[in-house]
Each structure stands twice: as C-alpha cells, then as structure tokens.
Amino acid sequence: LAGILPVILKNGVSSSIRLSVDGKMEALPWEKLHDGDDFLCLNVRFSRSSMAVQDYRQQNEKWADAGILIIGADSKGDLPGASTEARNIGNILTAAGISHIEVLDGSHANRNEVIKALETATFNIVHFSGHTVFDAAHPYQSSLELVGNTRLCLFELGKLGKGIDLLYLNSCQSASFGEDQV
Secondary structure, eight states: OTTTHHHHHHHGGGOEEEEEEOGGGGGSOGGGOBOSSSBGGGTSEEEEEEOOOOOHHHHOGGGGGOOEEEEEEOTTSOOHHHHHHHHHHHHHHHHTTOOOEEEEEGGGOBHHHHHHHHHHSOOSEEEEEEOEEOOSSSGGGOEEEEBTTEEEEHHHHHHHOTTOSEEEEESTTTTOOOSSOO
C-alpha cells in the first residue's frame, strides 16, 4: 500500500481500493488506515471482503433456521443502492436455500413495516442499509432513518427484536460510540 498510496490519493474519489483479507487479517480495522492527514476511506472508494467462506449450518444448527430481516432504506433519496443491496442480498440468500428471509425496501422500508415485521417474526439477523442518526449524548437513542421521514431508535429495536443475534448496519456513523456506558 505504501508504494501505491500517493497515486491513489492523488486521484481521490475516482480511485478505488478493495482489500481481500483472510484469517487473522480479517480482525484488523482496515477502515482506519490513515494517510497522515485523514482516514483513507474518506478520500477514496474503499471496501474490503473476506476470503473465508464457511457453511454457517456446520458451525451451529441454530443458524439453519435463522430468520433474516433485510432493510434497504433510501430515506433521503440519495442512496438508491440501499434498495438494490437489500434485494440482492435477499436473492443471494434465497438462492443459497435460506427460507426465512424478509426484505423491506422502497416504500416498504418504513417504520410501520419494520415494526410489524419485528413483532410478527423472529429474526436472528437484521441487515440495514441506509442512513443512521447518531446521538453522542444518548447513543441508545441513535436511530435508523427509514422511508417516509420515519425513524427507529436502537432502544426500540432492542425491545422489538428479541431474537437478534447479529445487527449489521451499512451506514455512516454506525460505528460511533458515545458518552454513556451503552
């Protein structure tokens, strides 16, 4: 990276870095790469992927019947990829034979539909793609921005999503943490 970094930074957001990592390298915080002035991922298109492929059913029988809720919320009209991401993940998981999947995207990615889904089914995994709002003073009041100018706070998600083992947030500010102990 050191040899090509100056060229990548010179081209800015027209450059892309995609790292494929495996093993112990997966645990490293690649998104925190810093060029001395700023985080690299803020100045170029940056992504990483894991090269490890595992069959979740062999690891734990619980996951064989995992419920998966996928939400793609383009709340401000500036993330058309959020719906595309949600549909594509749903299609991939369906093709892999996973049957308990619900995809909420487009106009269905609103507060009422998300609450209805969480109240009527058990989801072990929730994948959210969209905007989030971070509240530094009260992080548990941080929220997912949903369609129709609606939000769902994390404390609400905690109460409604009783079986959630994994919450994946593909959004800005989702890795932030605040002043309290939560």
